[in-house]
Amino acid sequence: MITLLNSGVYSSIQDNGRWGFQQYGMIVSGAMDRNALKIGNLLVGNEQDEAGIEITYGLTTIQFESDRLVAITGADASPLLNGKTAPMWRPFSVKAGDQLQFQGALSGVRSYVVCAGGFDIPIVLNSKSTYEKAKIGGYYGRPLKSGDTVALLPMNEWQHQLFSKLHERKQHLEWSVNFGDFCCFRKQNTLHVIPTGQHYLFDEESISYFENAIFTVSNHADRMGCHLQSKKPLQLSNQRELLSEAIAFGTIQVPPSGMPMILLADRQTTGGYPKIGQVMSADFSVLAQMKPTDQIQFRYIDVEQAEQALLKQYKAFQQIKQAIAYKLKQI
Incomplete structure (x- = not known):
């Protein structure tokens, strides 16, 4: 379980979206930066479409009520773990009572916090994503507020093993994901x-x-x-x-x-x-x-150029997926 000590400007539970219902007037919603969320899930051993917390402009503080494997991706909002710089684009371990604080976006807008096992959120129309206007999905159909507690699903055996190895090392990994093929945080x-x-x-x-x-x-x-x-x-x-x-x-x-x-x-x-x-x-x-x-x-550009750009990005994502799997096995 996690507790939102400070929900910040706008924080919500989002996954890859609520697809297949637009003909009925249902919006897709989901993470704004799906690549960042997917990579976060890969880093902690989740399925790519698992939900995470989308944090807008930082200023959010989360307290972990149980031991957990975690990853932060997306915008750099100066995250601190118990007052010390928290790693980004790589997995790390947290213990019960640890606090993760985002000070404010240095680059980009939206950061993602992904927890191994995922969030214990009801699935509505095949998605956990928050749709605020319809009051469905996410945490009781609304953005997260200070004081909210969100339950987590259990970690699997592999995630428990990775958590133990990371916790024993008591130091952050030297490597991180190169996200340059997906996003450039420029003005x-x-x-x-x-x-x-x-x-x-x-x-x-x-x-x-x-x-x-x-x-x-x-x-x-x-x-x-x-x-x-x-x-x-x-x-x-x-x-x-x-x-x-x-x-x-x-x-x-x-x-x-x-x-x-x-x-x-x-x-x-x-x-x-x-x-x-x-x-x-x-x-x-x-x-x-x-x-x-x-x-x-x-x-x-034309459609063919757009397809080539997407194919190049897809190949880069597959390389990242394989590299993460290889690196995690070496821990």
Whole structure:
């Protein structure tokens, strides 16, 4: 069991999402940075789709009420274990009574705490993810609050053995996962965009401006969408009403204000605003870790280029998976 001594800005239980129910109006939700969560699960011997705690901007303090194997991935929020620097992107052991404190995000936005065995959370529509508006999933259908206690599932035999070995060493591992193939924590990033079928609805000046201008992430950025600001609004060639249609993580809608909005994990299932593009899947982790005042430049690519980028990332993930398995056997 763990206790939230301080829940921070926004902390919630998330897994890989609630897939297969969008046709009924149910959003996918899930971790914003799925790669970070998956790697965290690999580090502690969980299934890749097990839930973890998604911590936004840090400032969260967790107390462990039992011995546990743990990993922290995602944004660097200066984590401290009992007042000393806690390791990131590698497994480590905690004892009952230990406190894990996040001081505040130095780079990125979202950190993930993954515990061996996983969280003892009811599965709703094949997922443990928190869907706050519908009050389902996660911890009683809401974000975590200070004072909450969350039960943990038992560790398996292999996880117990790894915990014992790490605890006996009383020191952190020298190696950690190289996450550079998935995310770069920079103030300015390039996101690669596939033009949508509605791309042609925008005037030529707006299409050119979209690819050449620098957009700034506004303060209105949350799990539902990343609102952007720029010097000039994007405009359609002719104003018209559009039918609502399916949208996805990374869909770039342009509301009447002309300022783009990139849809994220808690997006609605359909949208009627014109769409100028779709961020490629290989850039999702970069997008998930961008915070207000960060800057974005867009670059158009075709579907084949997006597929190649995703395949390259998939191969990198498989290499990390194999390397983790090998390293853990050497402990």
